[in-house]
Amino acid sequence: MNTRRLLVKLLFLACACPAIAQNTSWVGTWASASEWAGGNDLPKTSLANRTIRQVIRTSIPSNTFRMKLSNEFSEVPVEIRQIYLSLVDDSSAIQKNTSVVLRVKGKHSFTIEKGKALYTDAFKMNIPKLSRVAVTICYGNQVPEHMTSHRGSRTTSYIAQGMVSPKQTFKTEEKLDHWYTMATLETKSDKQDAIAILGNSITDGRGTTTNAQNRWPDRMAEALNGETGVLNLGIGGNCVVEYGISEPALKRFDRDILSQQGISSVVIFEGTNDIGISNKNYEHVADTLIASYRVLASRAKAKGLKVYGATITPTKGNGWYSLWHEAIRQTVNEWIRQTDVFDGVIDFDKAVRDPKDEQQLLPAYSEDGLHLNPEGYRVMGEFAASFFKNLKNK
Secondary structure, eight states, rough: OOOOHHHHHHHHHTTTTTOOOOOOTEEEEEEEEEEOOOGGGSSSSSTTTTTEEEEESSSSSSEEEEEEEEEOOOOOOOEEEEEEEEEEEEEEEGGGGGOEEBBBBBBSEEEEEEEEEEEEEEEEEEEEETTTEEEEEEEOOOSSSSSSSSSOOOOOOEEEEEOOOOTTTOOOOOSSOOOSSSEEEEEEEOOOOOEEEEHHHHHHTTOOTTOOOSSSHHHHHHHHHTTTTEEEOOTTTTTSSSSSSSSSSHHHHIIITTTOOTTEEEEEEHHHHHHOOSSOHHHHHHHHHHHHHHHHHHHHHHHEEEEEEEEEOOOBTTTOHHHHHHHHHHHHHHHHHOOOSSSOOOOEEHHHETTEEEEOOOOOGGGSSSOOOOOHHHHHHHHHHHHHHHHHOO
16 A cells, blocks of 8 residues: 655645644643534523533643633624632532632633634632533624634533622523633643644543543543643544534644643554545555554654554444445554554553454454443543553553
């Protein structure tokens, strides 16, 4: 299989993106991949002059933080009257005495320009490891029609009328399972590091329990005991090369992965969507995926990062399965296991497949033949954690 010409083109495209400088004093404790939002991914009514309370879960602890907010996929500026963080009590209820109002250049009201992202000022707040944190954003008059968001939050966000301050009662008038405006939460630490995970819906958490925080990266963070930042940059329906949902991995890699602060390692766990939507030129699909992995690994290593490839999990029993699609998966997985492009391999395929039929997930782990259920994600998370623990012990 000849990939030389394709590889040269992909390298040119990737290298055209400027490298993003890292500040190692900041380390990600939570992150989400930003997307363009429209249609059913938006609230029923504009978020203008409304307050949204969104729940995230951190990985590593600290008492000094900053947050990155994104308006990168929106066509007009977004006005924020106030944003504050609080530890979560239950549902939309917060521990009010823990609330901290965030500022940008000393001001609690600010605007994020269209197509831009910004950091808040550093702030003090005691957030223990593996904590649920409510991010409450009070929007002003100007809000984009198409918000910058993350569709697959797997947590409920709560919307109230007007500006709700930390001490006021939050009266929910609408609920939805999406995130808006939030991009990263970072801690200031010289001792800890983070792992950035590039993925699709299996990483994003399709098949998990809403509000249970049981995606496989969540279970990995638990198994690592909150000692390493685990940053989930999965997007449901995402592809490596083209098509799929949101920007493909080749385009979003610099923003979503290489811009993360304090990371030492990158996990590349994408490809099942590229395989699933293919209906011809099967050998070319395998060639293209392999060439793309080479490009992504090269970009990460150029920044001094370790890169780990994860094998693609089985799909038999799902509508995307065919002998042709399975042949691509096997070809790509075999390359991942044998190549020296990666610094190591997380063999999710072996961890979750059925030993009686290796083309399908173990039934006890399967949601729909493609996605896993909470038990399957627990196994994946603990398997990945063991992989990284073993690296540290070598």
